[in-house]
Amino acid sequence: MPLPIKISEETFTPRQQAVLTAALDLLVENGDGLTMTAVARRASCSKETLYKWFGDRDGLLTATVQWQAAKVRMPHVDRSHLSAKVLRESLEQFARDLLTTIVGEVSITLNRTAVTHAAQEKDSLGNIVLENGPLAIRRRLKPILEAARDARLLRFNASEDAYRTFFGLVVRDVQIRLLLGDKGLTQSNVEANIEADVKAATDQFLALYGAKANI
Amino acid sequence: MPLPIKISEETFTPRQQAVLTAALDLLVENGDGLTMTAVARRASCSKETLYKWFGDRDGLLTATVQWQAAKVRMPHVDRSHLSAKVLRESLEQFARDLLTTIVGEVSITLNRTAVTHAAQEKDSLGNIVLENGPLAIRRRLKPILEAARDARLLRFNASEDAYRTFFGLVVRDVQIRLLLGDKGLTQSNVEANIEADVKAATDQFLALYGAKANI
DNA sequence: GCGGAACCGTACCGTACGGTACGCCTGCGG
DNA sequence: CCGCAGGCGTACCGTACGGTACGGTTCCGC
Incomplete structure (x- = not known):
């Protein structure tokens, strides 16, 4: 069914x-x-x-x-008015939403459930979580990245690589540590640093992919 | 017990x-x-x-x-002979080992098992996996990063942040997708790209943290 | 050779849980 | 008022699996 x-x-x-x-x-x-x-x-x-x-x-x-x-919401960005400022704010918004979601107890539970499920040769739950998590981000983020490239705000060859680098810079080891139940990483502990992490990740991403004038 | x-x-x-x-x-x-x-x-x-x-x-x-x-081996680097070249090779070796491990079926199984376990309010397995995975990397990598900073090869404030950025650049979304059973990410598929990913991650890390002369 | 410890194989027990059956109540259309 | 569909609660069944008990065998020290 x-x-x-x-x-x-x-x-x-x-x-x-x-x-x-x-x-x-x-x-x-x-x-x-x-x-x-x-x-x-x-x-x-x-x-x-x-x-x-x-x-x-x-x-x-x-x-x-x-x-x-399906309840996870995703920021919507108007691609037609991209500027360096708008781009940075959009990236920060994506990073913030991603981190906030990942840190949430519901997300942790869902991911754990899907991982457990995947250990039984069933990938349906994993696909659902992927589809509504990383892949949803990718669908939303990629057009923005490409629009930014067209606007000479970013430089990269493959938007796929740019997206995955952004993901890595934002998530780092937070998700896997939460999934594994690392006690040194309480939810409140991470939440307090979200804003700093968002800014750091965005800065790093722009340092790597931004056209020089926009760093 | x-x-x-x-x-x-x-x-x-x-x-x-x-x-x-x-x-x-x-x-x-x-x-x-x-x-x-x-x-x-x-x-x-x-x-x-x-x-x-x-x-x-x-x-x-x-x-x-x-x-x-405990079988996961870790590269050992001599901190006393750090040069830009040695640093880069060390970083690449860490990235290669990390990716190779993460992609392996045993690692996937162990991580899935530990995540499942963590879903039952038991964190012992998670701690073991963390201790021998991310934290082992961190223990080995941090001294190298700090030695490189002392040698003016890298620039950063907190070695913890540098380590976590490196981790994110290397792992990106590979591990979570493998744990969730993403079919678009077969083991052989990833393995074929390891060398390219290793180089890309190292380049990006050095671009972010390397002293200018060593980029 | 002998006693005992370690260990194999298997039978057994209790329980938890997925899944089913059934009796009962409620609400609603005619 | 009647019949019935939808749904609640509970009892029930079968099985899988964690954990235990026990007889038989091997091996080692004496």
């Missing part, structure tokens, strides 16, 4: 969304604690209903991840 | 290492397929022995991860 790529308002009824919220809460609270019985109890519905709506446990998991992942 | 941080030759008997090898093979082959029965069968030993040696399933998992993670 492959779910549609795009989740619209009517994909799930309000009642179903309440169930998905319960499932997500359980996931966040207690990683693998997503048992059908627990979801049913939390959502005050019967297991039979769960199976009717979502098919099986995997379907529920997929629906939960998909529904939540 | 906390295991020692450092794994020496005598930590496990050859027979025990054979068991751990079997466990690791099962992990790699089939992510969560690490059942005690499967390990016992694969290693031709009894479950009772497994419990006697490793306490419980978690102990076996921990021993497996720890034993394997």
Whole structure:
């Protein structure tokens, strides 16, 4: 039962969304604690209903991840008015959104769930997370980078490389350390540094790819 | 039963290492397929022995991860003969080792296992992987960076920031995509580009942190 | 050769959980 | 008022798996 790529308002009824919220809460609270019985109890519905709506446990998991992942919003930038200032602000906004998302407990949970899933030869959850995370960023960022190149604000050969460098400069080792549960990297700890990290990453990216006049 | 941080030759008997090898093979082959029965069968030993040696399933998992993670070797660089050329080669070697490791199936499996574990409020495996992965790199790389700064080959304020930038430039989105099972990123696919990526990352790092004469 | 320790293989137990069946209640169209 | 669809709660089933027990075998020290 492959779910549609795009989740619209009517994909799930309000009642179903309440169930998905319960499932997500359980996931966040207690990683693998997503048992059908627990979801049913939390959502005050019967297991039979769960199976009717979502098919099986995997379907529920997929629906939960998909529904939540689609909520990640992405900044929209007007490509037609690019200037050095606008470009920098756009990059900073992307970096800020990316870091803020990655640091969030929901994102950590979803990524962990998808990684766990991927360890079982199933890549559906991983694809959903990728599609709504890194790849969504890439889709939004690449046109901007290319527009900036056209406007002589940036210099690079492949926008793919530029995007991936930006990603690396922003994320660094934060995500993997959070996923691995590094205690030296509390959420609040990272959040406090987001603004500084955003600025540093943007500066570095512009130093590498910016046309000289715009550094 | 906390295991020692450092794994020496005598930590496990050859027979025990054979068991751990079997466990690791099962992990790699089939992510969560690490059942005690499967390990016992694969290693031709009894479950009772497994419990006697490793306490419980978690102990076996921990021993497996720890034993394997400790195998990751790290380049050793002589800090006393730093030149621009030696520095560049050292950085490239670090980048190459890091990428090669990350791309390997064993590393992917270990990281996935540790992430899954971290989703259950247990951070022991995550700590082991961190300790033998990113943190090991950091321990080795930082002194080199600082020596290079002393030799006026690099410029930075905090070596921590420099290290993390290097990590980001090298790893970019490769690891998270591999962990999530991105099919657009096959192992062979990445391996073919390692040398180019190593050079690009090193160039970028030196462009950001190198003293001008050494770019 | 003998006793015991270590270990193999297997049978066994308890539990947790995915999935199903069923009885009951509620709301709604006719 | 009746019938029925949708859904709740619960009991139930089968299985997989962690963990234990036990008989049989090998090997080593004495």
